[in-house]
Amino acid sequence: MLGSVGEALFWAVLLLLGCGGAVWMVVALVVPEWRVHHEFVETQCKVLDKRINQKPGDDGPLFGPELKIEYNAGGDITTWTHYDIHNAYTPNRREAEAILEQFAVPSAASGPCYPCWYDPADPYVVVLVRGYRWGRWFWLTVPGSFMAIGAGGLLYALLHWGKSAERRAARRRRAAGRNFLGGRVTDRRYPFVPQSDDTTNSPGTRLRFRLPMASSPGWALFGLLTACVLWNALVAACVWVAAKSHLRGEPQWVLTFFLIPFVLIGIGLIVFFFRKLLVAAGIGPTLMEISDHPLRPGQSYRLFLSQSGRLAINALRVWLVCEESATYRQGTNTRTETQEAFRQPVFVRERFQIDSGQPFVAEFDLNVPAGAMHSFKAEHNEINWSVVVEGDMARWPNFRRSFSVVLYPVPGSADR
Amino acid sequence: MSMEPAVLIRFDGDASAYQPGDVLAGHYVVEPLEGDSIKAVEVSVLWHTEGKGDEDMAVHEFWRRDADDVRPIDLREPEQFVTRLPNSPLSYRGRLIKLHWCVRVRVFLQNGKELLGERKFQLGHVPSLKRLAAE
Numbered sequence: 001m002l003g004s005v006g007e008a009l010f011w012a013v014l015l016l017l018g019c020g021g022a023v024w025m026v027v028a029l030v031v032p033e034w035r036v037h038h039e040f041v042e043t044q045c046k047v048l049d050k051r052i053n054q055k056p057g058d059d060g061p062l063f064g065p066e067l068k069i070e071y072n073a074g075g076d077i078t079t080w081t082h083y084d085i086h087n088a089y090t091p092n093r094r095e096a097e098a099i100l101e102q103f104a105v106p107s108a109a110s111g112p113c114y115p116c117w118y119d120p121a122d123p124y125v126v127v128l129v130r131g132y133r134w135g136r137w138f139w140l141t142v143p144g145s146f147m148a149i150g151a152g153g154l155l156y157a158l159l160h161w162g163k164s165a166e167r168r169a170a171r172r173r174r175a176a177g178r179n180f181l182g183g184r185v186t187d188r189r190y191p192f193v194p195q196s197d198d199t200t201n202s203p204g205t206r207l208r209f210r211l212p213m214a215s216s217p218g219w220a221l222f223g224l225l226t227a228c229v230l231w232n233a234l235v236a237a238c239v240w241v242a243a244k245s246h247l248r249g250e251p252q253w254v255l256t257f258f259l260i261p262f263v264l265i266g267i268g269l270i271v272f273f274f275r276k277l278l279v280a281a282g283i284g285p286t287l288m289e290i291s292d293h294p295l296r297p298g299q300s301y302r303l304f305l306s307q308s309g310r311l312a313i314n315a316l317r318v319w320l321v322c323e324e325s326a327t328y329r330q331g332t333n334t335r336t337e338t339q340e341a342f343r344q345p346v347f348v349r350e351r352f353q354i355d356s357g358q359p360f361v362a363e364f365d366l367n368v369p370a371g372a373m374h375s376f377k378a379e380h381n382e383i384n385w386s387v388v389v390e391g392d393m394a395r396w397p398n399f400r401r402s403f404s405v406v407l408y409p410v411p412g413s414a415d416r
Numbered sequence: 417m418s419m420e421p422a423v424l425i426r427f428d429g430d431a432s433a434y435q436p437g438d439v440l441a442g443h444y445v446v447e448p449l450e451g452d453s454i455k456a457v458e459v460s461v462l463w464h465t466e467g468k469g470d471e472d473m474a475v476h477e478f479w480r481r482d483a484d485d486v487r488p489i490d491l492r493e494p495e496q497f498v499t500r501l502p503n504s505p506l507s508y509r510g511r512l513i514k515l516h517w518c519v520r521v522r523v524f525l526q527n528g529k530e531l532l533g534e535r536k537f538q539l540g541h542v543p544s545l546k547r548l549a550a551e
Contacts, residue, residue: 166460169460169473169474170460191476191502191503324513326468339512341510342548371541379470381467381513409504409506411436
């Protein structure tokens with residue numbers, strides 16, 4: 001209960017901060033501009049003098065344009081005024097000068113007149129320009145986001161106030177099972193077992209289904225190339241600075257020695273990338289087909305393997321692998337740890353050649369162990385099964401290609 | 417010296433292992449407890465994970481009973497619960513993940529306190545990984 005109170009208080013404070021900030025911004029930014037448009041009285045003024053007022057700012061001096069004007073507001077008034085209602089200062093002197101250049105100070109009594117607007121409640125408050133500065137309204141998004149997050153969090157906390165974790169979970173389950181019209185979305189006979197649609201939507205040529213590869217080598221290569229380019233670009237920039245110091249005859253030895261491990265990592269990344277590129281380009285596609293899917297413990301299936309390329313292979317192995325994957329928060333980071341929980345040999349062929357245009361093909365049995373844990377997928381924890389092909393190559397980098405499968409539990413009496 | 421009240425949960429036939437689709441039945445009592453001191457009681461049949469990852473939890477069956485003037489809750493007499501167990505997820509003890517099933521009874525007292533009782537059971541029979549590898 002204390003946790004709920006603390007949580008609700010936190011969101012309430014966030015919401016109040018947002019509301020306070022929004023009110024202050026509306027009063028300081030929106031209301032003055034609205035009043036100039038709707039309440040200020042228009043009249044004509046003469047510019048008698050102008051100047052740039054300077055005041056210190058956090059990042060240097062700030063400049064504000066000021067004009068001495070004469071106008072009639074029930075009586076003649078002469079006063080110094082800022083250009084607009086916000087008395088805005090700018091760090092750019094040229095900008096302030098440009099504003100003043102719009103107004104001429106006449107040398108004779110009959111000079112040009114300019115429109116101006118004064119506050120009827122205080123005629124000494126006068127401006128020479130009207131308009132809404134929409135850019136300033138952008139800052140309303142800051143308190144706005146505080147309000148949205150605070151209100152959302154507070155609503156969530158209030159909805160769950162005093163409710164047990166089990167009651168919340170039951171409500172989530174009911175909501176997950178129904179669409180917005182109240183109809184049932186799913187009729188899952190195997191809760192928390194992932195769907196096998198991705199695996200069964202591609203028919204095979206020899207067996208019933210062609211299994212999709214768990215991760216495309218193209219995307220992995222692209223990711224590796226991006227990392228390689230970014231890392232080496234950063235390191236190259238630093239190396240350039242160090243090299244210039246040596247060329248100038250003022251060598252920066254600390255920087256030079258500091259950069260050595262980073263350069264080595266960059267070289268390592270390049271080597272690793274080309275190795276992966278060799279594997280992707282030089283080793284032809286691996287195809288895996290299966291006689292039925294999803295799998296069941298204790299059942300046997302036929303697998304068909306096709307490996308293309310022009311390769312000398314020390315050993316080609318196929319495994320049935322189960323991996324556990326756990327996601328957890330550590331401080332502000334979210335980490336995922338994966339560990340192999342089970343590995344069973346399915347097929348092995350040693351010392352043979354594959355000629356180009358003549359892919360190696362083999363058909364063999366896959367026996368799923370009885371009592372094996374089924375595939376499982378929850379928010380933070382997963383159990384995934386896959387058929388893994390590993391190639392131990394002669395004169396070539398080894399390769400590993402993984403094909404996801406879904407293992408269902410043994411049917412319960414509800415299924416029979 | 418007065419005893420602290422406790423929730424006692426029992427499964428019919430004192431079973432502790434079930435298969436998917438089996439009927440899980442049992443009862444619970446709270447003793448010793450005054451009859452009119454209970455505000456509400458919640459009974460859940462649920463699974464939760466334990467291990468390296470953050471905890472996942474899902475409720476298979478959930479009942480809640482609120483006390484009112486007409487029908488106060490008296491848990492000195494055994495209260496029954498019955499549910500048919502789902503096909504999955506099965507109980508599991510892996511390297512990073514452990515998955516437990518249990519019946520959890522949460523009793524909300526009029527004085528704002530809560531009593532919690534829990535009894536684990538096994539759903540399905542997944543042998544340990546070592547045994548599976550040896551087989």
